[in-house]
Amino acid sequence: xxxxxxxxxxFEENCYLVSDEDSGRGALIDPGDEGEVIVDMVNRSGVTLExxxxxxxxxxxxxxxxxxxRHFDVPVFLHPLDLPYYTxxxxxxxxxxxxxxxxxxxxxxxxxxxxxxxxxxxxxxVMHVPGHAPGLVSFNGHGVAFGGDLLFAGSIGRTxxxxxxxxxxxxxxxxFATLPDDTVVYPGHxxxxxxxxxxxxxxxxxxxxxxxxx
Ligand SMILES: [Zn+2]
Ligand SMILES: [Zn+2]
Numbered sequence: 066x067x068x069x070x071x072x073x074x075x076f077e078e079n080c081y082l083v084s085d086e087d088s089g090r091g092a093l094i095d096p097g098d099e100g101e102v103i104v105d106m107v108n109r110s111g112v113t114l115e116x117x118x119x120x121x122x123x124x125x126x127x128x129x130x131x132x133x134x135r136h137f138d139v140p141v142f143l144h145p146l147d148l149p150y151y152t153x154x155x156x157x158x159x160x161x162x163x164x165x166x167x168x169x170x171x172x173x174x175x176x177x178x179x180x181x182x183x184x185x186x187x188x189x190x191v192m193h194v195p196g197h198a199p200g201l202v203s204f205n206g207h208g209v210a211f212g213g214d215l216l217f218a219g220s221i222g223r224t225x226x227x228x229x230x231x232x233x234x235x236x237x238x239x240x241f242a243t244l245p246d247d248t249v250v251y252p253g254h255x256x257x258x259x260x261x262x263x264x265x266x267x268x269x270x271x272x273x274x275x276x277x278x279x
């Protein structure tokens with residue numbers, strides 16, 4: 066397995082390209098902005114792109130979907146509970162933040178908890194972990210987790226955005242923490258980390274802090 070990434074846009078979002086080195090087939094996770102940079106990453110890698118997998122549909126995670134799809138005719142996978150963001154709210158957020166945004170078509174496939182998605186010989190299990198966004202999912206497999214804005218090195222995703230839920234975030238973190246401790250977490254923002262490290266020092270996993278219930 067090979068993982069490349071580019072950090073893109075005003076919100077410094079991580080877009081990942083995960084691929085199976087034997088078959089050269091891969092998937093793009095969260096093409097958030099700077100489409101030309103992401104297209105260049107895919108082209109340089111030589112990977113045959115099979116799909117775009119979205120952890121969720123906040124504006125900083127879907128802003129380059131339209132541009133990427135002009136170059137690669139691949140389906141977009143999204144959990145249906147994030148449709149309001151994909152179709153409406155992210156365009157509105159872009160206006161609010163004064164950042165450029167191109168409304169993408171789709172999505173094409175609905176993700177569900179427990180489903181397995183694949184590229185080449187790679188298999189990732191979809192874990193629905195809402196709270197930061199209602200349709201947030203993590204793609205887990207091969208010792209890694211692409212968890213979007215669920216868990217960051219030292220922190221967690223915001224729960225005060227529209228459709229966010231501190232109570233759901235609490236439950237999702239608890240569930241995510243049942244993955245093996247040596248799982249390498251590739252977050253939507255900031256550096257990668259491990260579950261073990263976060264369990265030791267992340268205040269939201271040590272129990273020293275928690276998303277406030279409302
Ligand atoms: Zn987000
Ligand atoms: Zn984000």
